[in-house]
Amino acid sequence: MFTIQNHLEKRNGHLIIAGVDTTNLTQEFGTPLYVTNEQRIRDNFNTYQKAFSHADLYYAAKANYNLTIMRILAQEGAGADVFSDGELYMALLAGIPGDRILFNGNSKTDRELAMAVETGVRISVDSLDELHALSRIASSGQKTVDIAFRVNPDVSPKTHPKISTGLKTSKFGIPHQDVVAAYKEAVELPGINPIGMHCHIGSQILDTSPFSEAINRMMDLVEQVTRLGVELEFLDLGSGLGIPYKKGEMVPTPQDLADIVLPIFNKRSQAIGIKLKLIIEPGRYIVGDTTILLTTVNTVKTAIKKFVGVDAGFNLLIRPAMYDSYHHVVVANKVDAKVSGIYTVVGPICETGDILASDRELPVVVKDDIIAILDVGAYGFSMSSQYNGRPRCTELLVNNGQVDVIRKGEDFDDLMMNQIVPSRFL
Numbered sequence: 001m002f003t004i005q006n007h008l009e010k011r012n013g014h015l016i017i018a019g020v021d022t023t024n025l026t027q028e029f030g031t032p033l034y035v036t037n038e039q040r041i042r043d044n045f046n047t048y049q050k051a052f053s054h055a056d057l058y059y060a061a062k063a064n065y066n067l068t069i070m071r072i073l074a075q076e077g078a079g080a081d082v083f084s085d086g087e088l089y090m091a092l093l094a095g096i097p098g099d100r101i102l103f104n105g106n107s108k109t110d111r112e113l114a115m116a117v118e119t120g121v122r123i124s125v126d127s128l129d130e131l132h133a134l135s136r137i138a139s140s141g142q143k144t145v146d147i148a149f150r151v152n153p154d155v156s157p158k159t160h161p162k163i164s165t166g167l168k169t170s171k172f173g174i175p176h177q178d179v180v181a182a183y184k185e186a187v188e189l190p191g192i193n194p195i196g197m198h199c200h201i202g203s204q205i206l207d208t209s210p211f212s213e214a215i216n217r218m219m220d221l222v223e224q225v226t227r228l229g230v231e232l233e234f235l236d237l238g239s240g241l242g243i244p245y246k247k248g249e250m251v252p253t254p255q256d257l258a259d260i261v262l263p264i265f266n267k268r269s270q271a272i273g274i275k276l277k278l279i280i281e282p283g284r285y286i287v288g289d290t291t292i293l294l295t296t297v298n299t300v301k302t303a304i305k306k307f308v309g310v311d312a313g314f315n316l317l318i319r320p321a322m323y324d325s326y327h328h329v330v331v332a333n334k335v336d337a338k339v340s341g342i343y344t345v346v347g348p349i350c351e352t353g354d355i356l357a358s359d360r361e362l363p364v365v366v367k368d369d370i371i372a373i374l375d376v377g378a379y380g381f382s383m384s385s386q387y388n389g390r391p392r393c394t395e396l397l398v399n400n401g402q403v404d405v406i407r408k409g410e411d412f413d414d415l416m417m418n419q420i421v422p423s424r425f426l
């Protein structure tokens with residue numbers, strides 16, 4: 001048995017995940033098919049936790065909010081970063097305690113704020129308008145809510161512009177130069193207890209220098225806010241650590257990140273004379289490489305390129321179309337076969353941009369082969385849609401040879417769900 005990538009292996013020319021032959025899975029469950037390795041989630045979480053042994057890890061639910069996957073992370077001791085009332089609902093259902101959940105979001109509704117107050121979670125406040133609404137909602141229910149402010153630190157994460165969140169032009173957070181004034185205001189407001197500070201500079205970051213810039217800027221603000229007399233209990237540095245989507249790509253590990261962030265955090269906390277809890281909100285690192293998407297070849301066509309038409313498209317994996325993201329692909333039933341040419345793997349969606357993998361070296365590909373798209377656990381299924389009238393596919397969890405369905409595939413009834421045809425059209 002040889003390792004293909006991380007936890008993926010090959011046996012008799014077939015791709016194996018968690019001891020299970022992927023071609024058996026496609027025969028039993030059909031395609032498209034999302035398959036997640038349970039142990040890999042636990043291992044990734046523990047690797048991260050080991051690097052940041054004194055920090056709290058709040059899993060970013062947006063990356064993958066399958067309930068079973070969130071339960072696994074709850075078992076491992078994760079808190080959660082949630083970005084909507086729906087994500088909050090799911091995190092609580094997964095068993096993540098309310099006092100280990102941070103409700104983030106740049107445009108929360110009053111209903112979301114009320115739910116956050118009701119469930120006792122902490123809130124990362126993104127604007128003064130939100131602060132005022134929250135004070136009204138909390139104090140009218142005789143409640144006090146623990147908050148952080150989301151800071152826009154104006155740091156370039158050197159990643160794709162669509163996933164850069166801490167630039168001064170970004171919609172997220174309060175500009176860093178206005179943050180001290182926001183705390184001054186917050187301490188005076190009824191129902192508001194400012195105890196934290198939060199930022200998040202971006203995602204798929206492949207260099208540690210933006211993180212050191214961010215932690216320094218945040219500690220400057222912590223110092224100023226502490227001098228005001230605000231007793232901060234936590235600093236949430238968000239997340240953003242990238243993963244190696246390309247074979248052989250060198251990327252920083254959680255330990256590399258910890259080696260940059262922790263000395264600055266510890267030294268500066270000590271100098272200020274406070275004991276802060278550090279929170280990190282990893283999503284991609286925890287689940288990204290745990291999952292593959294298996295898809296069947298419907299057609300192979302030679303035109304200007306060799307196009308391999310498969311049964312999954314950007315309805316099930318939008319990252320390549322949206323961010324030009326690279327996902328490695330292998331032919332799951334021919335992992336030992338020699339490279340024979342350059343192929344472009346495309347989905348069945350009626351859009352020219354529905355390309356999953358451009359110009360890849362693959363063995364001879366023919367109809368009914370199975371293509372595995374790797375590293376789709378983060379922002380894969382969670383960003384899926386039913387576009388073009390395509391029901392979403394089945395999700396499986398595999399562990400040590402065991403296979404469980406963790407979401408059944410949708411059918412045509414799901415396409416019609418909640419649609420109401422007024423009686424005059426019947």
Ligand code: LLP
Pocket residue numbers: 060062063081104163165200202203204238239240241281282283284285319323378379
């Ligand atoms: N915390 C906050 C406040 C966030 O906005 C995010 C991600 C995270 C944590 C988790 O970051 P991560 O560890 O996953 O880098 N759909 C895009 C990624 C969007 C990320 C949005 N925020 C993609 O597929 O690349």
